[in-house]
Amino acid sequence: MKKSRETWGSNLGFILAATGSAIGLGNIWKFPYITGDYGGGAFVLVYLGCVLMIGLPLMVSELIIGRRAQKNPVKAFEKNHRAKSPWQSVGWLGMASGFLILSFYSVIAGWAMAFIFKSIKGFAGTPDQIQQQFVDLVVSPSDSIMWHTIFMVLVIAIVAGGIKGGIERWSKILMPTLFLLLLGLMFHGLFNTDGGMAALNFLFQPDFSRLTAEAVLSALGHAFFTLSLGMGAMITYGSYMKKDTGIVRDAILISFLDTFIALMAGVAIFSLVFHYGMEPGQSVGLIFKTLPVLFADTGPWVSVPFFVLLTFAALTSAISLLEVVVVYFIDEKGWSRIKTTLVAGILVYLFGILSAVASFTMPFRGSDQGFLDIFDFITTNYMLPVGGLLTCLYIGWVMKEKDIAEEFGSRGLPFQMLRLALRYLTPIGIALVLLHGLELLPFMEY
Ligand code: PHE
Numbered sequence: 143m144k145k146s147r148e149t150w151g152s153n154l155g156f157i158l159a160a161t162g163s164a165i166g167l168g169n170i171w172k173f174p175y176i177t178g179d180y181g182g183g184a185f186v187l188v189y190l191g192c193v194l195m196i197g198l199p200l201m202v203s204e205l206i207i208g209r210r211a212q213k214n215p216v217k218a219f220e221k222n223h224r225a226k227s228p229w230q231s232v233g234w235l236g237m238a239s240g241f242l243i244l245s246f247y248s249v250i251a252g253w254a255m256a257f258i259f260k261s262i263k264g265f266a267g268t269p270d271q272i273q274q275q276f277v278d279l280v281v282s283p284s285d286s287i288m289w290h291t292i293f294m295v296l297v298i299a300i301v302a303g304g305i306k307g308g309i310e311r312w313s314k315i316l317m318p319t320l321f322l323l324l325l326g327l328m329f330h331g332l333f334n335t336d337g338g339m340a341a342l343n344f345l346f347q348p349d350f351s352r353l354t355a356e357a358v359l360s361a362l363g364h365a366f367f368t369l370s371l372g373m374g375a376m377i378t379y380g381s382y383m384k385k386d387t388g389i390v391r392d393a394i395l396i397s398f399l400d401t402f403i404a405l406m407a408g409v410a411i412f413s414l415v416f417h418y419g420m421e422p423g424q425s426v427g428l429i430f431k432t433l434p435v436l437f438a439d440t441g442p443w444v445s446v447p448f449f450v451l452l453t454f455a456a457l458t459s460a461i462s463l464l465e466v467v468v469v470y471f472i473d474e475k476g477w478s479r480i481k482t483t484l485v486a487g488i489l490v491y492l493f494g495i496l497s498a499v500a501s502f503t504m505p506f507r508g509s510d511q512g513f514l515d516i517f518d519f520i521t522t523n524y525m526l527p528v529g530g531l532l533t534c535l536y537i538g539w540v541m542k543e544k545d546i547a548e549e550f551g552s553r554g555l556p557f558q559m560l561r562l563a564l565r566y567l568t569p570i571g572i573a574l575v576l577l578h579g580l581e582l583l584p585f586m587e588y
Pocket of ligand 1: 163164165166167168169243368369370371373375459460462463
C-alpha cells in the first residue's frame with residue numbers, strides 16, 4: 143500500500159520554508175550588487191514592479207498547480223491536465239534547472255562558509271591583500287571543492303530528514319535567526335555608520351536618467367530567480383500544503399518577505415559602502431571582495447554574523463532545489479527518501495565540481511568562461527523564464543477555470559485580475575526577458 147503523502151506540519155512552517163527557498167544568495171549577494179551596478183533607486187522601483195506584476199501572479203500559479211495536484215512538478219501537470227500531457231515537460235525542465243542551479247549555487251554557498259572562518263580570524267592587511275583572499279579561494283580547486291562538499295553534505299542531511307522533520311524544522315530555526323542577524327546588521331548600518339542616509343537615498347530615490355533597457359530586463363530576470371520561480375520549487379512546496387490555507391495571502395506574504403529582506407540587505411551593505419566612501423557599483427565582488435575590506439575596520443562582530451546569514455540563506459534555498467529533483471523519484475518510483483536524496487545529492491555534487499574548479503572553462507558567448515558563470519547565465523536567462531512562461535500559459539489558457547477558482551478561493555475581482563495578468567501581462571513580460579536572454583530584442587544593442 144502506498145504511504146500517504148507528507149504535508150507541512152503548520153501553515154507557519156510552510157511560510158518559513160517557502161520564504162527560506164525564496165530568500166537566498168539572490169537577495170543578499172546578487173540583489174545588492176546588481177542594484178549597485180545599475181545605479182540604485184530607479185532599478186529598485188522597476189524590480190518592485192516586476193515582483194508585483196510577474197512574480198506574484200506566477201507564485202500564486204505555481205502554488206495552485208502544486209496544491210491542486212498534490213504531486214511533484216512532472217506529475218502535477220499530468221494530474222491537472224490529462225495522461226501523457228505534453229505540459230509535463232515543464233516539470234522535467236524544472237528538475238533539470240534545479241539540478242543545474244544547485245550544482246553552482248553550492249559552490250558560492252561554500253565560499254560564504256569559508257568566509258565565516260576568514261571573518262573569525264579577521265581581515266587584515268592592505269585592501270589589495272584582503273581582496274586577494276577571495277581570488278585565492280576561487281582559484282584553489284581543493285579549497286573550493288572542500289567547501290562545496292561540506293555544504294552539499296548539509297543540504298543532503300536536511301532533505302533526507304523529510305518535509306516536517308527536515309525542511310520545515312530547519313527553516314523554523316534558520317529563518318528567524320537570519321532575520322534577527324540581518325536586523326542587527328541593518329541597524330548597525332543605519333545608526334552606527336555615517337552611510338545610512340546615503341544608502342537610503344541610493345536605494346529609494348529613483349534617478350530615471352540612469353535606467354537602461356538592460357537594467358529593466360535584468361530586474362525582470364532577477365524577480366524569477368529571487369522568488370524561486372520557473373522551476374517547480376513552488377509547485378513542489380505547494381503540493382505539501384493543506385487544502386484549507388489561503389494561497390493568495392501566503393503568496394503575498396512570501397513575496398513581501400523576500401523583497402523586504404533584499405532591501406534590508408541593501409541598506410546594511412550600502413551603509414558600509416558609503417560610510418567608507420566606496421563606489422556602489424562593485425559587481426560580483428561586492429560581497430566577497432569589497433565588504434571584507436570594510437570589515438577589516440568593523441571587526442568580526444559585523445563580518446561573522448554577515449557570512450553566517452549568507453550561509454543560512456543559501457542553505458534554505460538549496461534544500462528546495464534538491465527537493466524538486468528528489469520528490470519525483472519518491473512519488474513515482476517509490477524509492478525511499480534517504481536513498482533518493484543521497485543518489486541525487488551525490489550526482490549534483492559531482493556535477494558541481496565543474497563549477498568549483500575555476501580553471502575548467504569552455505568557450506561561451508564569444509569568450510572562455512568558467513562553468514559557474516555559464517550555468518548561472520543559462521539557468522537565469524533561459525531555463526527559468528521558459529519554465530515560467532510555460533507555467534503561466536498553462537494556467538492562463540489550459541487549466542480549467544473551475545479548478546483554479548477552487549484553489550484560489552473566490553471568483554471576485556482579484557481572481558479576474560489574476561486571470562487577466564496570467565493571460566497577457568505576465569507572459570509578455572517573461573517573453574521580453576527571454577528574448578533579451580537570447581539577444582533577440584530589436585531595440586537593444588548586443
Ligand atoms: N531564490 C533563491 C535565491 O534568491 C534561488 C533559487 C532559485 C532557489 C530557484 C530555488 C529555486 O537565492
